[in-house]
Amino acid sequence: MKAIKLARGLPPLSIMQSLAPELMKGMQQGLERDSLAFLQYGHFAGYEPLRKYIAEMYGVETKRVFIGNGSMDTLNIFLTFLQSKQGLAHYACGKEVYDRPLVIAKSMGLELKGIDLTEAGLDPDALVEYVGAHNGNGVIYTIPWFDNPSGINHSAGNMEAVRRIADEKGWLVIRDGAYLALSYFETKSAPTVAENVIQTFSWSKTISAGCHTGGIIVPTELSDAFLAFISSWRLSPVMPTQMAAHEIIASGAWQQHMDEVLLPDGKKRVTHFNELMQKYLPESQKREILGGHFWGGKIEGITLDNWDEFVRIADTEGGVQIPHHSGFMPLSPPEESVGYIRIPIFIEDDDIADPLEQVLSAIANARNTVL
Numbered sequence: 001m002k003a004i005k006l007a008r009g010l011p012p013l014s015i016m017q018s019l020a021p022e023l024m025k026g027m028q029q030g031l032e033r034d035s036l037a038f039l040q041y042g043h044f045a046g047y048e049p050l051r052k053y054i055a056e057m058y059g060v061e062t063k064r065v066f067i068g069n070g071s072m073d074t075l076n077i078f079l080t081f082l083q084s085k086q087g088l089a090h091y092a093c094g095k096e097v098y099d100r101p102l103v104i105a106k107s108m109g110l111e112l113k114g115i116d117l118t119e120a121g122l123d124p125d126a127l128v129e130y131v132g133a134h135n136g137n138g139v140i141y142t143i144p145w146f147d148n149p150s151g152i153n154h155s156a157g158n159m160e161a162v163r164r165i166a167d168e169k170g171w172l173v174i175r176d177g178a179y180l181a182l183s184y185f186e187t188k189s190a191p192t193v194a195e196n197v198i199q200t201f202s203w204s205k206t207i208s209a210g211c212h213t214g215g216i217i218v219p220t221e222l223s224d225a226f227l228a229f230i231s232s233w234r235l236s237p238v239m240p241t242q243m244a245a246h247e248i249i250a251s252g253a254w255q256q257h258m259d260e261v262l263l264p265d266g267k268k269r270v271t272h273f274n275e276l277m278q279k280y281l282p283e284s285q286k287r288e289i290l291g292g293h294f295w296g297g298k299i300e301g302i303t304l305d306n307w308d309e310f311v312r313i314a315d316t317e318g319g320v321q322i323p324h325h326s327g328f329m330p331l332s333p334p335e336e337s338v339g340y341i342r343i344p345i346f347i348e349d350d351d352i353a354d355p356l357e358q359v360l361s362a363i364a365n366a367r368n369t370v371l
Helices: 013-033 035-039 048-058 071-086 099-107 124-132 156-168 220-231 239-251 253-280 307-316 355-370
Strands: 065-068 090-094 111-115 138-142 172-176 197-202 214-217 294-298 340-344
Touching: 013 035, 013 239, 013 253, 035 239, 048 065, 048 214, 048 239, 065 071, 065 220, 071 099, 071 172, 071 197, 071 214, 071 220, 090 099, 090 124, 099 111, 111 124, 124 138, 124 156, 138 156, 156 172, 239 253, 253 355, 307 355, 340 355
Parallel strands: 090 111, 090 138, 138 172, 172 197
Antiparallel strands: 065 214, 197 214, 294 340
């Protein structure tokens, strides 16, 4: 049996390939339209037409928008700026957390705090307690739209509560928008970006992960200083992929791809996943997935005593290799994180008839065996 590794999730190659011709056309059009920007060092803040598009989309001034080599790249730079210029010291996020920004925070020596997640988002009471004890010099990292890895879709009320808590104590909120466009049952509009909110955006899941284009919206009062900061040491972001992304968007090819290919495909996949969860792991299905790329949650009945055997059986009998639970809940003690699994919904393998069914049936079998 061919093994499936539940590691990092990837955008489905079959869907990305359908937009590849438009990506290549966008490259050529970008070169022909503005060879100087395509072939020379670009502006530190990113490709201006793409910045203007994002500014209009979110209803902000263009000066607040910075585009780079992926949203995590620009976020890394902005957090470095905050630390060097304002003494950023504290970093709060959900206990179930995407690891890349956490790695950034750890590398900077920030104090890390995992906040409990409810089905509505971050627990406001736990957040008030922590933020209140550390006035100023902190950021709250969130993925409000189809959280990775939990899959929780934060409510509008929770998002506003988190923003208000941060504002009262002089903190900033990071809203990671990597999955904002990946809502398969209803359209999610671009949110208003308040002055104490850092909004990230990315096309890695909708145009191409290899294109690796994304960025952030920063507070107005920090935009000039941030531009000066990056201009003093950063050569420039990669322009050709930014220009190609803009050409695809401006031509309408991106929206057509979303409406006709990616979103219908995603709806079909998550519907199938939700049905399989109900069939194999109903006791662990706290929510149906409605968008994004992942389901994350605890497999009921798995403890520190049976975890190793559970993982072994899933691998040897079911062909599913499960990473250690601490990887997705690194800010929680083992007794809280044990049993936690993240499942990428967009698993593709030409040699496996139904990868998701292999995953869920293997987990169910291993769970039932060790109980």
